[in-house]
Amino acid sequence: MRAQRGGAISFDLPNLYSRPMRRRDPQDQPAEHAVEPAPPVASADTDLDVFAHLCREKAEADRQSAEEIVKAFRRLLKRTESPELRSRAVMAALGALEPGQLPEEMLRYALKLDTGMAPVSSFRRLIPIRRQRHHLGPFKLEGPLERKAVSARFAELCGIRVPASSLETRTLDELELHPGYAFKPTNAAGARGVMLCFEEQRVFRPKEQLWTDWGESVAMSREMLDEGRIETDEWVLEELVEDVAEQGPARDVKFYCFYGRVGLVLEIVRDPETRHCWWSRDGERIATGKYGDSAFAGVGVSDADVEMVERFSAEIPAPFMRIDFLHGRNGLVFGEMGAKPARYDRFDDETDRWLGDLWLEAEGRLLNDALAGQRFEALEAAQAIH
Known part of the structure; x- marks a missing residue:
């Protein structure tokens, strides 16, 4: 491995999939029936070896680069007393180093110069940290909200409109045609297996972005069950919500919420193709570095909608919790919640830092409220029921 100027790293890795070559003297005569050595057989073990090697190389390169940055920072401190230059150096280092690579003296200078620690904030770092915190336990109070039955009951207790639904589950063979209803597996994520039935010949499958008829749609779901893409043969019926602006299934509106404050709103339509529109809390269309190739001009939500979601x-x-709604003709209808948005690592650096700041600020407010005796009675009641 060799570190190159400009930060690029060159890996001198053997090509484990290439045919080995042997040098031979031109005067050598090959044996009459000489057999060339067989190339290595590609396998999962070989792939894992290559992968592990790359990981070790990357970790070592990061360690060496961090050491060089810290050395350069110390040299700069010896050569200048300028607060401006020191402040710029600190901010550059904070943006380049992982939090665990920051030496104590650099943190001390950051606090002394009152530069703030904005480059350290990172939404994409906080998501896996949260998962590890839940793994360690014991605080998992919001975790059950990712279960649809709990979150729907919780929404009802908070005065949020939820779609009318059947209380009992059914097997796929027990499902009967009911225009005006959505048929959903109880444990499939990402709209897998969902069937939106407008009429017998007009059934929309949001996962596949496909219009089909009732019989074909049921057959497709049965195939998914047989292949294990839907784990459990349990289905519920929900009221079908039609779109606020067009004929067809309601668009999704996903609110990125930080304990009483909305940071981002993502609007998604799925027919005839999936398109995305990002909104700020104040109703301004923005770019986040994510889904830019499928952007469209959405209809947005009202100030009253945002305030309702913030109270919720x-x-x-x-x-942090992402709260999803359907935007129907009669307003927002609750869908589900998620603590780990898909592709959370795709935000650009500016958005990632901003969302990280919102998260940390919300964490502070939540801790203050908890120390002041704040109770979350609606959530406790919803968990007790389920």
Whole structure:
């Protein structure tokens, strides 16, 4: 491995999949029936070896680069007393180093110069940290909200409209045609297996972005069950919500919530193709570095909608939760919640830092409220029921 100027790293890795070559003297005569050595057989073990090697090389390169940055920082401190230059150096280092690579003296200078620690904030770092915190336990109060039955009951207790649904589950063979209903597996994520039935010949499958008829749609779901893409043969019926602006299934509106405050709103339509529109809390269309190739001009949500979602979010004892709604003809209808948005690592650096700041600020407010005796009674009641 060799570190190159400009930060690029060159890896001198053997090509484990290439045919080995042997040098031979031109005067050598090959044996009459000489057999060339067989190339290595590609396998999962070989792939793992290559992968592990790359990981070790990357970790070592990061360690060496961090050491060089810290050395350069110390040299700069010896050569200048300028607060401006020192401040710029600190901010550059904070943006380049992982939090665990920051030496104590650099943190001390950052606090002394009052530069703030904005480059350290990172939404993409906080998501896996949260998962590890839940793994360690014991605080998992908001975790059950990712179960649809709990979150729907919780929404009802908070005065949020939820779609009418059947209380009992059914097997796929027990499902009967009911225009005006959505048929959903109880444990499949990402709209897998969902069937939106407008009429017998007009059934929309959001996962596949496909219009089909009732019989074909049921057959497709049965195939998914047989292949294990839907784990359990349990289905519920929900009221079908039609779109606020077009004929067809309602668009999704996903609110990125930080304990009583909305940071981002993502609007998604799925027919005839999936398109995305990002909104700020104040109703301004923005770019986040994510889904830029499928952007469109959405219809947005009202100030009253945002305020309603913020009140709802304040009942959740978590610094971050994404709350999903359907935007129907009669307003927002609750869908589900998620603590780990898909592709959370795709935000650009500016958005990632901003969302990280919102998270950390929300964490502080939540801790203050908890120390002041704040109770989350609606959530406790929803968990008790389920």
